[in-house]
Amino acid sequence: MMHNNGHSRIRRAHALKAALLASALVAGLTAACDSDDSSSPPATPPLQQDGGVESGTQPREWWNLGFKDELYNEITLFYLGQTWHQAADVGEVLETAARVDELDPKSWTREWRKTAERLGLLAQESERNGHPLSASHAYLRSATYYRAALHHYDGPMTTEGAHEIRELAQREVDSFGKYLTLSKSPCEAVKIPYENTTLPGYFCKSSVATGRAPTLLYMQGRDGWAEDGRFIADEAMKRGYHVLMFDGPGQGQVVRLQGLPFRPDWDKVVTPVVDYAISRAEVDPAYVGLMSLSMGGFLGPRAATQEHRLRVLIPNPGVIDWSANMENALDPALLALVDTDEAAFNAKMDELMKRNPLLNWGIPDFMWHHGVDTPAKLIKDLRRYKMTPAEVGNITAHTLVVNAQAEGRGQAQELFDAIKSKKDYLLFTAAETAQFHDQPGAEAIATHRILEWLEGSFSKAP
The missing domain is CATH 3.40.50.1820 (Alpha/Beta hydrolase fold, catalytic domain)
Known part of the structure; x- marks a missing residue:
């Protein structure tokens, strides 16, 4: 739209009262x-959509990926979106997100790092075996998951955090660089x-x-x-x-x-x-x-x-x-x-x-x-x-x-x-x-x- x-200034017939994300x-x-109350903040009311739902039933929220923390939902959806240009894969994103423990502040980075490292090893193996295109795809996804690991990082201002951030960021840069070279981007x-x-x-x-x-x-x-x-x-x-x-x-x-x-x-x-x-x-x-x-x-x-x-x-x-x-x-x-x-x-x-x-x-x-x-x-x-x-x-x-x-x-x-x-x-x-x-x-x-x-x-x- x-x-x-x-034209006249945009007007919407039904203003949305809340934004899920x-x-x-x-x-x-x-x-x-x-x-x-020391508990987590209540979830924002879901966005209402017209049509497609039988009377008396609640619409299924296609964007709800199962996290209580809507920020985790939003970030995961962001990385799911990167599958459109082959910078991620659906199963890898969903499986990694499923391993995240919302009660553990370190869990998000830890689990995404594991996936990034696994793809990095796969890329290296393909590169050694003479499969540069396959290696480039794996390096690209590995770079994406290193960025994901840093997207919700706990403790960036600590000495330990500063070290890990720099390590993961450099791995991201190196992996993306490998993708550019091997794919002839x-x-x-x-x-x-x-x-x-x-x-x-x-x-x-x-x-x-x-x-x-x-x-x-x-x-x-x-x-x-x-x-x-x-x-x-x-x-x-x-x-x-x-x-x-x-x-x-x-x-x-x-x-x-x-x-x-x-x-x-x-x-x-x-x-x-x-x-x-x-x-x-x-x-x-x-x-x-x-x-x-x-x-x-x-x-x-x-x-x-x-x-x-x-x-x-x-x-x-x-x-x-x-x-x-x-x-x-x-x-x-x-x-x-x-x-x-x-x-x-x-x-x-x-x-x-x-x-x-x-x-x-x-x-x-x-x-x-x-x-x-x-x-x-x-x-x-x-x-x-x-x-x-x-x-x-x-x-x-x-x-x-x-x-x-x-x-x-x-x-x-x-x-x-x-x-x-x-x-x-x-x-x-x-x-x-x-x-x-x-x-x-x-x-x-x-x-x-x-x-x-x-x-x-x-x-x-x-």
Whole structure:
């Protein structure tokens, strides 16, 4: 469902009251702040769908994979979705997820690591025996499962955790590199000059492009890696676009192997990436776009307020104030302590974290990504991740603002309204099985709709 700038603002006849896969951290904060109950927060009411269910029966939730913790469901669905472009396999994902013990914080990483290591050994055996293509497939899936192992990591700020994170991240990079080499992939690992270091990326060269061609920059958000963009890169290359997938500070390889946390002035990240892209002979400098997911739904537009060489921009979902995801979940009296008594705020958050396993993972994980060491410092840092409507008005790129019916972390309509340049609005729906945050498990329809828009908005004039 897409609306352009000339149409009336999008309206839905039946607004959804709850998102099944809304931010688990936000849900945990709300439950913990509203109640003294030390149990896990209640599950969010399921999304209602029309049709296909006999009267008096409950609809089967196709997205419910059996976890009590909806965050585990969401992440598992994300990796199931990677089967569409052969970066995972259904049985491997479901069997690994079935081994996870929700009562053991270390279990998620341990079980995904086992699967990644098993596939790595299989890949090595195939490589030794002269089967490079088979080996490349196994290396690719092994890399995916190493990323999965790090997606919900317990204790990132401990010495032991820092060591294991670096170990697993390096194994991921090595496995993905092996896949690229053995599969003769059109994607090559690149180093993008950035301040006094470099950013890792993958430049994927379209075999059907002629001359200097349009190029799409791709980045994830808080939890994803550049490598997760293969589903977009593969389909975009078929359509004649080059793709440059990259990690910035706080993301993927950069936070895990280089120790660089997030920064709010994301134009300082994207501008060097654009510089690198247009330095390549394959890239038409007049046709460079940016697609950004999850937290990237804020970071991408924030960069585009300053970086005006971007011809198109695709934030999924659109976000104008990333800090609101956490601040809106906190009791106002508790939140006020951030500015009046940081020690008291930190003490109360520590108490909440001890009672709630979700928070006990989520808060340290957020702090690690942002390079801070207390919850109060995290809140203050997150407050820098917001834009005013006037700032959004500086975006010049033709923008596709993406939203989803059960989206729990975006502000797509607010961003859409503030954009003054040419713009379109895309809503993914439950009927398409694409209603959740970043469309996990629905990569086929996601690429279908987004790349059709790209073909209509990004192609060179004849």
